[in-house]
Amino acid sequence: MALKHTFYEFFAGGGMARAGLGPNWSCLFSNDFSDMKSRAYIENWGKDDFVGGDIGKVSTSQLPNRADLAWASFPCQDLSLAGNYKGLGESSAAVMTRSGTFWPFWSLITKLCSEGRGPRLIVLENVVGAITSREGQDFAALCSSLTEAGYTYGAMVVDARHFVPQSRASVFFIAVAKDVSVPVNLTLPRLDETWHPAALVEAQARLEGKAKRQWVWWHLPTPPVRNIGFADIIEERPVGCRWHSKAETDRLLEMMAPLHRAKVERARTTGTRQVGGVYKRTRLDEFGVKRQRAEIRFDDTAGCLRTPAGGSSRQTIVVVEGDSTRSRLLSPREAARLMGIDDNYKWLCCITSREHNRAFT
Missing domain, CATH: 3.40.50.150 (Vaccinia Virus protein VP39)
Incomplete structure (x- = not known):
């Protein structure tokens, strides 16, 4: 051996x-x-x-x-x-x-x-x-x-x-x-x-x-x-987070600038299940006033994982299926999957945003 x-x-x-x-x-x-x-x-x-x-x-x-x-x-x-x-x-x-x-x-x-x-x-x-x-x-x-x-x-x-x-x-x-x-x-x-x-x-x-x-x-x-996309790792019944209410999802959509709201509208017309990753960021509006904005991407790739302890927002997902639009925080298991970790790993809340790099190389 x-x-x-x-x-x-x-x-x-x-x-x-x-x-x-x-x-x-x-x-x-x-x-x-x-x-x-x-x-x-x-x-x-x-x-x-x-x-x-x-x-x-x-x-x-x-x-x-x-x-x-x-x-x-x-x-x-x-x-x-x-x-x-x-x-x-x-x-x-x-x-x-x-x-x-x-x-x-x-x-x-x-x-x-x-x-x-x-x-x-x-x-x-x-x-x-x-x-x-x-x-x-x-x-x-x-x-x-x-x-x-x-x-x-x-x-x-x-x-x-x-x-x-x-x-x-x-x-x-x-x-x-x-x-x-x-x-x-x-x-x-x-x-x-x-x-x-x-x-x-x-x-x-x-x-x-x-x-x-x-x-x-x-x-x-x-x-x-x-050969795996963002949508493939999403759980229907997540542990460690919950699906938002309709009112919470609506508030999230209202935080989007027209460019990002249009991405959601386009996702609704595809006829397939679309998963987007959302981060909240402070941006200047058309009047030069700082506002919190929700920014979304639908390229089947999550944004960079971050730890809230470092001052960043936790990633939110938006799942669009026809007329249905749901949202929630990314679950711990989904975050682990985005790091390349299989489901046998015993995850705790302490896994950091950088550790995926060590798992897939």
């Missing part, structure tokens, strides 16, 4: 990286700070390899052996608009941003390298804002960190819509230790616009010295056409 590959899972959340890696990978160590996420992780994967709490208090003595992979989906808040792009901060900062918890993680990696146990592969996953936050300083800092540790590396932007009916792009830094041979079919002599959008290309062009020399353009095959 072939030996399983091994991995560490940092910022583990509910264990979406573990779910995506599958049964041929064995977890040596996992960690998360959140009590709720820790409970979800243990409920689904057990507690044998899990250590809860501050990553800054983890030592290399708790990380057994030399892992084939270290996965880190470090906090995204300060690399996005929600966190005003405060960024990673400095590794020596007295006051750490949430995204700045990358530095205690990276300290563990560098110590493992000094012990001759640096992971053979490292994957860093975050929002695409990591490419441009602080005018590219955070991107450069991540690249420099991987370079100084002796890794060959590159980055890709992967949109969830290629695999599940949800629109969400994330950046993945993939780094390979110097003693690991890289198959030639995994790299490209030039970029591939499917995985390397303009913002990433521009950020890479600004790199200098070793950071640029150790960069590679990673190659992935073009994904097959997705």
Whole structure:
């Protein structure tokens, strides 16, 4: 029987990286700070390899052996608009941003390298804002960190819509230790616009010295056409939410500007069941006054999942079937399905908006 590959899972959340890696990978160590996420992780994967709490208090003595992979989906808040792009901060900062918890993680990696146990592969996953936050300083800092540790590396932007009916792009830094041979079919002599959008290309062009020399353009095959749509994951009898009353649905429709109300009217004429995703946003009306608006899309793809704890609204769905128009919040199980998680996962309310990325890659 072939030996399983091994991995560490940092910022583990509910264990979406573990779910995506599958049964041929064995977890040596996992960690998360959140009590709720820790409970979800243990409920689904057990507690044998899990250590809860501050990553800054983890030592290399708790990380057994030399892992084939270290996965880190470090906090995204300060690399996005929600966190005003405060960024990673400095590794020596007295006051750490949430995204700045990358530095205690990276300290563990560098110590493992000094012990001759640096992971053979490292994957860093975050929002695409990591490419441009602080005018590219955070991107450069991540690249420099991987370079100084002796890794060959590159980055890709992967949109969830290629695999599940949800629109969400994330950046993945993939780094390979110097003693690991890289198959030639995994790299490209030039970029591939499917995985390397303009913002990433521009950020890479600004790199200098070793950071640029150790960069590679990673190659992935073009994904097959997705065979599941938003409507396919919707439950008729959801758990954890309820269908709105007619009055509530009418109020939601009244919040739509003419452009979005017209999308609902067009959906009624199709003769088929149509499911649209709705987010509430503050917009200026024709008089320059801020108003809350409901904005809908009917492209069989959900909008990017978000956590209300981050200040965003929870996604609402509108189901149109002929003259019938119903609405409600997205259910927890539907959200899990949009992350690529099967129905056997024991979901809790703590699953975050980013964890689907770990499940489908």
